Structures are given as structure tokens and as C-alpha cells.
Amino acid sequence: MKVLAEASVKALTELLRASECAVVFTGAGISTESGIPDFRSPGGIWTKMAPIDFRDFVSSAEIRREAWRRRFALEEMFATVEPNEGHRAVAALVKRGKASHVITQNIDNLHQDSGVPDDLVIEIHGNTRYAKCLDCGERFELPPIRAHFEKHGEPPNCSACGGIVKTATISFGQPMPELEMVRAQEATLACDLFIVLGSSLVVYPAAGFPLLAKRNGARLVIVNREPTDQDEFADLAIHEQIGPTIQAAVKAL
Ligand code: NAD
Ligand code: ZN
Numbered sequence: 001m002k003v004l005a006e007a008s009v010k011a012l013t014e015l016l017r018a019s020e021c022a023v024v025f026t027g028a029g030i031s032t033e034s035g036i037p038d039f040r041s042p043g044g045i046w047t048k049m050a051p052i053d054f055r056d057f058v059s060s061a062e063i064r065r066e067a068w069r070r071r072f073a074l075e076e077m078f079a080t081v082e083p084n085e086g087h088r089a090v091a092a093l094v095k096r097g098k099a100s101h102v103i104t105q106n107i108d109n110l111h112q113d114s115g116v117p118d119d120l121v122i123e124i125h126g127n128t129r130y131a132k133c134l135d136c137g138e139r140f141e142l143p144p145i146r147a148h149f150e151k152h153g154e155p156p157n158c159s160a161c162g163g164i165v166k167t168a169t170i171s172f173g174q175p176m177p178e179l180e181m182v183r184a185q186e187a188t189l190a191c192d193l194f195i196v197l198g199s200s201l202v203v204y205p206a207a208g209f210p211l212l213a214k215r216n217g218a219r220l221v222i223v224n225r226e227p228t229d230q231d232e233f234a235d236l237a238i239h240e241q242i243g244p245t246i247q248a249a250v251k252a253l
Contacts, residue, residue, distance in 0.1 A: 029198020
């Protein structure tokens with residue numbers, strides 16, 4: 001096992017050395033080492049509660065209250081989590097100019113917290129650390145929403161236009177953010193190495209990016225504890241912990 005892990009790290013280091021423009025693509029798996037559960041591992045969030053569909057959120061005040069109750073229940077965790085060695089290794093790749101962008105499905109803001117400049121993090125599923133009006137896009141911070149919710153039992157409507165306010169995440173059933181999708185596609189098509197860290201690669205359209213990179217001639221690396229359906233297309237698939245693996249590879253560069 002140890003030998004295998006060492007060989008994997010070496011192969012990843014070699015691919016990084018040969019690359020002039022990499023893209024890092026992350027999923028919930030990179031943040032489990034910070035203490036945020038993922039969705040699809042045993043014990044993951046979905047084994048406990050079904051996600052709320054966007055259409056139900058928009059059409060039902062009761063479902064909106066439930067969504068906000070769930071979000072506030074997680075606040076202690078989201079307000080205190082910190083980037084782990086995996087996030088830091090990714091930030092180092094960006095800082096050294098090895099990686100042009102981080103495309104993330106995560107909503108936890110930990111790439112930015114680890115020092116990747118905001119404009120180099122492409123959040124294709126949004127961000128749960130703040131909220132937005134669904135109509136006019138106005139940004140709202142969470143503490144005043146929570147105070148209003150606790151006082152009135154309801155989330156507030158948008159103070160600018162009266163629209164529905166929701167965490168700035170992309171729910172199932174919600175349209176993908178156009179600008180981020182275009183930016184993610186451009187970065188993917190410009191890279192020569194595409195590195196997937198901690199994604200089960202089953203949520204589309206996000207999971208289409210590794211395949212797009214590969215079809216466009218980039219090398220593809222997947223680091224994920226469990227096998228994924230795209231391992232067969234990868235130049236290198238590593239079934240190990242993300243943090244120690246990517247950190248060792250970056251250190252050896
Ligand atoms: P997923 O839960 O479907 O898959 C995560 C994968 O990571 C699993 O296959 C698991 O084996 C692997 N993994 C977990 N911890 C690992 C570790 N330490 N080392 C190596 N592998 C590890 O996640 P997904 O593909 O990102 O899709 C789920 C959706 O849920 C995404 O849209 C994401 O936005 C959202 N989500 C985000 C967070 C977050 O922001 N931290 C947390 C949960 C879910
Ligand atoms: Zn508004």
C-alpha cells in the first residue's frame with residue numbers, strides 16, 4: 001500500500017512538472033479533512049436528509065423556512081472551519097503559477113480562505129457563506145437574516161426589490177450560473193493538466209469538465225478515496241486521502 005501511494009505521488013509530481021497550465025477541480029472530498037461532511041461517502045449528508053429542490057424552495061414558504069433552519073444549524077460549522085493541507089497545497093500551485101484556476105463545486109469558501117485570489121476561484125455551485133436575492137441579485141450577509149428569522153420565524157425578503165432571498169448556492173433544479181460556467185469552460189479548454197480532487201463525478205454538468213479537458217488533449221488526474229466512473233479515462237487515478245497526497249506531490253515539485 002505504502003509503495004503504491006509513493007508511486008502515485010511520484011506520478012502526480014511528474015505530471016505537474018510536465019504541465020505549464022493546470023486546472024484544479026474540487027468537490028466535497030477536499031473539505032472532509034476540514035470537518036465538513038461530503039454528500040456521498042457513507043455517513044455523508046444525504047444519508048441523513050434529502051436535498052431541497054429549487055422549485056420547492058421558490059414555491060413554498062414552509063420549505064424556505066426549513067431550508068433556512070438547516071442552514072443556520074450548520075452555521076457553527078461553516079463559521080469556524082479552516083482550510084486543510086489539501087486546500088493549502090492547491091493554493092501553493094496557484095501561487096507558483098502552476099495552476100491557472102480552481103474550479104470548485106464546493107460552497108464553503110475554503111479555497112479563498114486558503115489564499116487563492118477570488119478571481120481565480122470559479123464557484124460553479126455558488127457559496128453558502130452569504131445570501132443573494134433571486135430576483136435582483138443583491139448580496140446579503142447571513143447574521144442579519146438569522147436575527148430576522150429568529151425574531152419573526154421567517155427569513156426577510158430582499159430590502160431592494162422584495163424578492164426571495166436564498167443562500168448564494170446553486171440547488172438541484174436551479175439554473176447553473178452562466179458566467180461561472182463560461183469561465184470554467186474557458187479554463188478547462190486552456191489547460192494541459194486537469195486535476196480532480198474529491199468528487200464522485202456524478203453531478204452534471206459539473207462532472208462534464210474532466211471529460212471536456214481530456215477530449216481537448218489535457219492530461220487527467222483524479223484523486224478520490226473511492227473509484228469514480230471517470231477513472232478509466234484518467235491518465236492517473238489515485239485512491240488515497242487528498243491532503244497528504246497533493247501536499248506530498250507539490251512539495252516534491
Ligand atoms: P460527493 O459527496 O458526491 O463526493 C465526494 C467524494 O470525495 C466521494 O467520492 C469520497 O469518496 C471522496 N472523498 C471524501 N473525502 C475524501 C478525502 N479526504 N480524500 C479523498 N477522497 C475523499 O461530492 P461532490 O462530487 O462534490 O458532489 C456533491 C455536491 O455537494 C457538490 O455540488 C458540492 O457543491 C456539494 N457539497 C459541498 C460541500 C462543501 O462545500 N464542502 C459539502 C458537501 C456537499
Ligand atoms: Zn432583490
